[in-house]
Amino acid sequence: xxxxxxxxxxxxxxxxxxxxxxxxxxxxxxxxxxxxxxxxxxxxxxxxxxxxxxxxxxxxxxxxxxxxxxxxxxxxxxxxxxxxxxxxxxxxxxxxxxxxxxxxxxxxxxxxxxxxxxxxxxxxxxxxxxxxxxxxxxxxxxxxxxxxxxxxxxxxxxxxxxxxxxxxxxxxxxxxxxxxxxxxxxxxxxxxxxxxxxxxxxxxxxxxxxxxxxxxxxxxxxxxxxxxxxxxxxxxxxxxxxxxxxxxxxxxxxxxxxxxxxxxxxxxxxxxxxxxxxxxxxxxxxxxxxxxxxxxxxxxxxxxxxxxxxxxxxxxxxxxxxxxxxxxxxxxxxxxxxxxxxxxxxxxxxxxxxxxxxxxxxxxxxxxxxxxxxxxxxxxxxxxxxxxxxxxxxxxxxxxxxxxx
Amino acid sequence: xxxxxxxxxxxxxxxxxxxxxxxxxxxxxxxxxxxxxxxxxxxxxxxxxxxxxxxxxxxxxxxxxxxxxxxxxxxxxxxxxxxxxxxxxxxxxxxxxxxxxxxxxxxxxxxxxxxxxxxxxxxxxxxxxxxxxxxxxxxxxxxxxxxxxxxxxxxxxxxxxxxxxxxxxxxxxxxxxxxxxxxxxxx
Amino acid sequence: xxxxxxxxxxxxxxxxxxxxxxxxxxxxxxxxxxxxxxxxxxxxxxxxxxxxxxxxxxxxxxxxxxxxxxxxxxxxxxxxxxxxxxxxxxxxxxxxxxxxxxxxxxxxxxxxxxxxxxxxxxxxxxxxxxxxxxxxxxxxxxxxxxxxxxxxxxxxxxxxxxxxxxx
Numbered sequence: 001x002x003x004x005x006x007x008x009x010x011x012x013x014x015x016x017x018x019x020x021x022x023x024x025x026x027x028x029x030x031x032x033x034x035x036x037x038x039x040x041x042x043x044x045x046x047x048x049x050x051x052x053x054x055x056x057x058x059x060x061x062x063x064x065x066x067x068x069x070x071x072x073x074x075x076x077x078x079x080x081x082x083x084x085x086x087x088x089x090x091x092x093x094x095x096x097x098x099x100x101x102x103x104x105x106x107x108x109x110x111x112x113x114x115x116x117x118x119x120x121x122x123x124x125x126x127x128x129x130x131x132x133x134x135x136x137x138x139x140x141x142x143x144x145x146x147x148x149x150x151x152x153x154x155x156x157x158x159x160x161x162x163x164x165x166x167x168x169x170x171x172x173x174x175x176x177x178x179x180x181x182x183x184x185x186x187x188x189x190x191x192x193x194x195x196x197x198x199x200x201x202x203x204x205x206x207x208x209x210x211x212x213x214x215x216x217x218x219x220x221x222x223x224x225x226x227x228x229x230x231x232x233x234x235x236x237x238x239x240x241x242x243x244x245x246x247x248x249x250x251x252x253x254x255x256x257x258x259x260x261x262x263x264x265x266x267x268x269x270x271x272x273x274x275x276x277x278x279x280x281x282x283x284x285x286x287x288x289x290x291x292x293x294x295x296x297x298x299x300x301x302x303x304x305x306x307x308x309x310x311x312x313x314x315x316x317x318x319x320x321x322x323x324x325x326x327x328x329x330x331x332x333x334x335x336x337x338x339x340x341x342x343x344x345x346x347x348x349x350x351x352x353x354x355x356x357x358x359x360x361x362x363x364x365x366x367x368x369x370x371x372x373x374x375x376x377x378x379x380x381x382x383x384x385x386x387x388x389x390x391x392x393x394x395x396x397x398x399x400x401x402x403x404x405x
Numbered sequence: 406x407x408x409x410x411x412x413x414x415x416x417x418x419x420x421x422x423x424x425x426x427x428x429x430x431x432x433x434x435x436x437x438x439x440x441x442x443x444x445x446x447x448x449x450x451x452x453x454x455x456x457x458x459x460x461x462x463x464x465x466x467x468x469x470x471x472x473x474x475x476x477x478x479x480x481x482x483x484x485x486x487x488x489x490x491x492x493x494x495x496x497x498x499x500x501x502x503x504x505x506x507x508x509x510x511x512x513x514x515x516x517x518x519x520x521x522x523x524x525x526x527x528x529x530x531x532x533x534x535x536x537x538x539x540x541x542x543x544x545x546x547x548x549x550x551x552x553x554x555x556x557x558x559x560x561x562x563x564x565x566x567x568x569x570x571x572x573x574x575x576x577x578x579x580x581x582x583x584x585x586x587x588x589x590x591x592x
Numbered sequence: 593x594x595x596x597x598x599x600x601x602x603x604x605x606x607x608x609x610x611x612x613x614x615x616x617x618x619x620x621x622x623x624x625x626x627x628x629x630x631x632x633x634x635x636x637x638x639x640x641x642x643x644x645x646x647x648x649x650x651x652x653x654x655x656x657x658x659x660x661x662x663x664x665x666x667x668x669x670x671x672x673x674x675x676x677x678x679x680x681x682x683x684x685x686x687x688x689x690x691x692x693x694x695x696x697x698x699x700x701x702x703x704x705x706x707x708x709x710x711x712x713x714x715x716x717x718x719x720x721x722x723x724x725x726x727x728x729x730x731x732x733x734x735x736x737x738x739x740x741x742x743x744x745x746x747x748x749x750x751x752x753x754x755x756x757x758x759x
Contacts, residue, residue, distance in 0.1 A: 028481030143466035226702025
C-alpha cells in the first residue's frame, strides 16, 4: 500500500475498493473442508469470515447411543492423522472412571503407540507445509516413512489409519516380535530421513522467507484463543499435558518441551520438528525400560471390562459370561463425571464424560483442539498476503474431522 | 565426475488393440483407440474431505504411486477433470457443493466413491450425514473400506480404467444415460 | 504454595457466600454450581484474582437433563490455571423455556465458537454474543439436535431399514 503513496488517486478509486474472494470448501490449498471468505485489498487480506461444519458427523450424539467399547472407533475418526492417541485417550478416560490400574508394561506400550502417532501427524503437517511453499520433495521423502509406522500398527492391530487400537484395560493382543523388529527399523531409518528433511527445509532461504513472521500470535492472545499443543508452544508457552498432568507414566521419561517465541508459521514448523525428535527419544527410552518388564503382560486383569480370550469364551463358563456382559453392554459402569485430557497431536484433546451408570455415556463431549484454535485464523491472517493465508492454514494443522466432530 | 547414463529399460507399453495391420498401416475401430487413450490418461479430481483423503495421500505418495496408472496429474479444477474421486464423509451441508463440482465437470465424466462414508454413510447414520453420495450424483465405482487401503483405492481406480476403456463413444447420448441423468435432476 | 481445591472453595465461599453451591470434588477436580445470573461475575473473579488466576477456558459445553424441570440445560465451563496447573469446573443451570445465559466472549476469545456450538446443539441463548448463529449444522435447521428428545438418525431417510439394524 505504501509504495504508491506518491500517486494521487481520485476519490473512490481502486485503492478504496476491496474484493471478496471465496476460498473453499473444496479449494485444493485448504487441505480439508473449510470455507474462508476473504475480503481482499489488492493482495492484502482485510478480513476473513470462516465457515465450518462441512463434515459435521454428530459424534457426540452417536456416543450417547453406543456402549463404551464402541466409542473407540468413533474417536479414530476425530483426528485421523493420529488416531491411536484418540483411542488411547478414550481408554484412559474410561479407565479413570472405572478405577482400573493397568500394569506398567501396558503404559509403556501405549506410550510407544502414542509417540508414533504424534510423529505421523507432525510429519504430515510439516510435509504439507513444504508442499504449500512449493517444495514437494520433502513431503514425498517423509510419506515413505509414514508407511513404516503404518506397518507397525498393522502388526499390532491389523489396521493402518483408523486403528481402533487397544481396549479398555490394555491391548487386545500382545506386540509380536515382528512389531518390535519393525519399530527398531523405523527408529533406525527415520532419523536419517528427518535429518535430510531438516537440511532441506529449516535453513532454506525460500522457506524461511515464506514462513517467518507470517501468522504470528502473542502468547497472551494465543491463550485467550484457547490454543494448546504445538501451536501454543510455538507462541512461547510451555504447556504440555504430558508434563502438566502426566498420564500413562509419562513422568518417568526424560523429554524436553520445545517452545518457540513468536508463534509464527516457522516457529510452529520448528516446534513440530523438535517434537518429532523428542518422540523418537521417548520411544528409545521406553524400549530400554521394557526390557525389565514381563514380556507377556499386555492388559490389566479386569475380567469385567476386558474382553476375554476367544478360546476361553468357548471353553470356560466365567469367560463366556463376561464376554456376554461386555458385548451386550451389561457390565457395571460407575456413575460419575470427569474430564480427562491427553496431549493429542494438535493440542489438549479432552474427554468430558458424564456417566449415569447406563450402558452408554449420558453425555460425552470431546474437547477438540482444532475447533477451538481455528477461530483465531481471521486474526492470524489479517493484513497478510493471500499466499500467506494458505501457509498459515497448513501450519495450524487443521484436521477437518476433528474440527467439525 | 560424470554420472553414468542410465536408460529405463523397464518401460511397459499398453497392449495394441485388435485390428488389421499391413505394410505401413494399422486399422482399428475409433472406440478402441479413444478408449485406450482415455484409460491411460485419466485426470482425477480428488474431493477429499476426511480420513479416506489421508489414505489417498498415501496412494499418490511415494510407496503406492498412483502416477503409474497415467493419473499423474491431480487437477484441482473440475473443468479439466474426468474422474471425480469422492473420499470421505459428505455431510448434508457439503452435498450441494459436491453436486456443483460434478455439474462443472465436462462429459465424459466418471465418479468413484471411496470408502464407506461416501458409498453409504458408513458408521455415521446420523441426521447430518448424507447416506451415500449416490443420492445426489451417479456413481460408477464404489470402493469399500473404512478407510480403504491404498491397494483398494488402486483397485477401484483400475476398475474405472476398465469402464473407461470399454465405454462406447455413444453411451453418453443414449436414452438410458439421459434417463439416469434426469433421475438425478441433471439436464 | 500451590493452589488447593480447599482454598479455591474457601475463596469462592468468602466472595459469593451461599450463592455458589454444590461443591464436590470428583477425580481431583473441584466442581460447583453458580446461579446463571452470576456466571460472568464468578468467571471474572476467578480470572482477575491474583491467587486463583483461572485465565484459560479449556472447554465450554452443555448437558441436557430433560427430567429436571426448570433447569433442563446445564452449561459447563472448564477453567484452567496455567501457573498452578489446576482445573476447575463450574456449571450454571437454565431452563429450556428461557435459555438465556451471559456470554463469556468478553473474557475469553475462545468462548466465541464454543458458545456458537453450544447454541447449535442445545439452543442455549448466549446474551451479548457477537455472532450467535449455527456453526456446524446448516442454517436452515429448525431444532437443536443434541437435546435428548431428538433422534440420532435422520427420520426422513429411506434407504435404511431400521428393523435390520435392530432399532
